[in-house]
Amino acid sequence: MYNFDVNNIRRDFPILNQKINDQPLIYLDSGATAHKPNIVLEEIKKYYEIKNANPHRGAYQLSVLSTEVYENTRELVRGFINAKSTKEIIFTKNTTESLNLIAFSYGMNFIKEGDEIVLLIANHHSNIVPWQQVAKTKRAHLKYMYLDDEGRLTEDEMKEKISPKTKLVSLCDVSNVLGTVYPVKSVIDYAHKMGAIVVVDGAQGLPHRKVDVTELDADFYAFSAHKMLGPMGFGVLYGKEELLNEMPPFLTGGNMIEYVSEEETTFAELPYKFEAGTQNVSGAAGLAAAINYLNEIGMDNITAYEKDLTAYALNKLLEIDYLKIYGPKTMKDRGGVISFTVEGAHPHDVASILDAYGVAIRSGHHCARPLMNFLGVAATSRASFYFYNTFEEIDVFVDSIKKVRKWLGSGS
């Protein structure tokens, strides 16, 4: 059960209150990026109005204020994911940069020739391409864990692919295409038994469900602010302190040093060792406001509402016989993302026709081409929900899909 009034919530999101093609906007693309409540917009504005200065540098009051904004956000993020220390919270640009940091700093230094890197076939490109670079450079082997007919990872498949040769496993906790929620805790426990470390791409998980990195025992966990009501250009990498300590810096330059001579540099302590150059403090201000907003509503409340909303949409879509739905056909192991194809219609045409009804969905390969090849499809249409979506919006979305084939002059 959930406990909030979605209409009240929607009043906090100014962008939702507008028309697209003369129709009320129905935004079903939060998997790509989420909208921002007023409080996030206000905090970013307030930062530039009264707190803007380069953090960690000045002795003057404004720089101290800016540093406080940045570091308070780090503590808030630590608490939000239950990390043990703020040293384990590295700020980046986005999930992509967080994953690249691990690949280039950990992967390029600790993966050796002949080691195996195990990936999930449902991974986003940002959790595949960096590992391909590592595997090529280090002459390591990439192995993929494949999925069953409903897009789930079975225990047998996991145990077949992860072995004592595995040095690192990297997987998403929720697929941005299938909506499948993967059993990351089981993968982490098994991989650890085999002696491997585990990277979790939480871009689609953390915005929608409570994540406790300590309970999970994840070695690394990456996510983006913009998918959880925060601003674009701000991301987080959680990493276990003992691993981060052993890793060399990813980017070098200002802010991340302890001492620099003409020939040599010693590096700053964690987390600053991984934060070169002037940082995105307004982004930190926005993320802090987003986390406070999410905490106020309650992550369990959000998960429960989205589960009901997704079940409602899924059941309505499953009734349409010329629709193919990818991923789980029930709410077991399923989050608020539904990919589908309409028989006789290209996914891009589906998205364009829905746009005429004010419904914004994504179409294409969703930056997951290996998964699309595995599914045997070039593209899908995708609706992804957040807790500001309503059941009435789902009705309009489903009715619009029913009109697609008429628009294209095929079918009923």
Ligand code: C6P
């Ligand atoms: N997926 C989508 O529409 P960035 O761009 O770095 O904030 O996030 C990358 C990323 C990583 N992992 C997963 C599982 C993702 O879904 C994404 C972003 C968007 O599905 C844009 S392609």
